[in-house]
Amino acid sequence: MLPAAKSQARQFLSAGLSLLRGVTGDDAYEKYLAHHQKTSPDATPLSAKAFFKAQMEQKWSCINGCC
16 A cells, blocks of 8 residues: 555555544534533532543433333
């Protein structure tokens, strides 16, 4: 494979992986850290574990019982 083709293939795969991470929410913590740094640089951000726990609590807090 030519060097230019390898570079294009890597860029394509990298873009696809970024898209996949965005769709699945896998990059949520990185986005949170970037946002937190811009808006509250003096405050300590949540740890990854605390962030994902808060995300799950928010997601499931609207469920009030079983069928």
